[in-house]
Amino acid sequence: xxxxxxxxxxxxxxxxxxxxxxxxxxxxxxxxxxxxxxxxxxxxxxxxxxxxxxxxxxxxxxxxxxxxxxxxxxxxxxxxxxxxxxxxxxxxxxxxxxxxxxxxxxxxxxxxxxxxxxxxxxxxxxxxxxxxxxxxxxxxxxxxxxxxxxxxxxxxxxxxxxxxxxxxxxxxxxxxxxxxxxxxxxxxxxxxxxxxxxxxxxxxxxxxxxxxxxxxxxxxxxxxxxxxxxxxxxxxxxxxxxxxxxxxxxxxxxxxxxxxxxxxxxxxxxxxxxxxxxxxxxxxxxxxxxxxxxxxxxxxxxxxxxxxxx
Numbered sequence: 001x002x003x004x005x006x007x008x009x010x011x012x013x014x015x016x017x018x019x020x021x022x023x024x025x026x027x028x029x030x031x032x033x034x035x036x037x038x039x040x041x042x043x044x045x046x047x048x049x050x051x052x053x054x055x056x057x058x059x060x061x062x063x064x065x066x067x068x069x070x071x072x073x074x075x076x077x078x079x080x081x082x083x084x085x086x087x088x089x090x091x092x093x094x095x096x097x098x099x100x101x102x103x104x105x106x107x108x109x110x111x112x113x114x115x116x117x118x119x120x121x122x123x124x125x126x127x128x129x130x131x132x133x134x135x136x137x138x139x140x141x142x143x144x145x146x147x148x149x150x151x152x153x154x155x156x157x158x159x160x161x162x163x164x165x166x167x168x169x170x171x172x173x174x175x176x177x178x179x180x181x182x183x184x185x186x187x188x189x190x191x192x193x194x195x196x197x198x199x200x201x202x203x204x205x206x207x208x209x210x211x212x213x214x215x216x217x218x219x220x221x222x223x224x225x226x227x228x229x230x231x232x233x234x235x236x237x238x239x240x241x242x243x244x245x246x247x248x249x250x251x252x253x254x255x256x257x258x259x260x261x262x263x264x265x266x267x268x269x270x271x272x273x274x275x276x277x278x279x280x281x282x283x284x285x286x287x288x289x290x291x292x293x294x295x296x297x298x299x300x301x302x303x304x305x306x307x308x309x310x
Contacts, residue, residue: 007036018086023059051075059148068103072096085143097136116173123169130162164192179227183213217252218265225265233269234261
């Protein structure tokens with residue numbers, strides 16, 4: 001039996017390691033096979049082994065888009081070739097396309113916009129990525145999620161949550177300027193999340209639909225505003241029955257009888273709290289002055305009762 005394994009043997013051993021889920025040894029076998037293929041002048045064999053090493057290396061770098069792009073470029077260099085990944089035979093161009101999409105997804109989801117324009121641009125990018133998953137992969141089962149996370153998903157399935165997130169980003173874009181429009185986008189997101197089977201995310205979107213779609217009348221200035229928690233807030237208060245009757249006939253509520261709170265637009269709410277802060281600061285300063293006077297008096301008494309000569 002030969003002690004030194006050929007390049008072909010090492011490539012086969014790499015495939016066996018992948019089947020066992022031993023990705024570390026698989027990477028070593030593929031890397032050594034690539035070196036031996038290249039030494040023999042078999043550049044196609046070297047390219048296949050190198051490509052497989054790059055694909056398997058993703059297992060330790062699943063949150064790094066660059067790892068996906070490196071593997072995709074390596075696969076593209078093989079042309080219309082079929083590679084063996086676990087139990088599946090996949091065309092190199094198909095796997096390369098999947099890797100590009102997955103890398104783009106990771107990079108896009110790691111982007112956290114800081115302004116409405118940024119949210120709009122991310123929403124549009126998410127929609128475009130969802131369409132790419134549908135058109136390029138469609139009902140095909142993705143290789144990488146199945147290989148490393150044992151999750152079976154298709155291009156169509158990947159597109160659905162991306163559409164939900166796109167609607168949420170559109171919602172964030174409108175929150176400051178048109179909360180009713182934001183509520184509509186969150187309602188669309190809720191439907192997408194339900195289609196994706198994510199009831200938790202659908203419930204979270206429903207909360208935003210309720211908050212941003214809700215309108216009230218400011219108790220202080222009478223301004224009618226939409227967007228609870230953003231453009232108007234509730235404030236605990238004591239209301240008599242007479243005061244409650246003052247809101248009768250108004251299309252929008254100015255208070256919540258259940259929580260015994262009044263509604264205040266963001267402007268009035270901020271003014272009240274700033275006034276409260278100013279009053280609290282003045283009271284604190286007055287108290288500090290009184291304490292300082294008392295401390296001086298105590299120090300004087302201590303000096304007076306200090307040691308005296310006999």
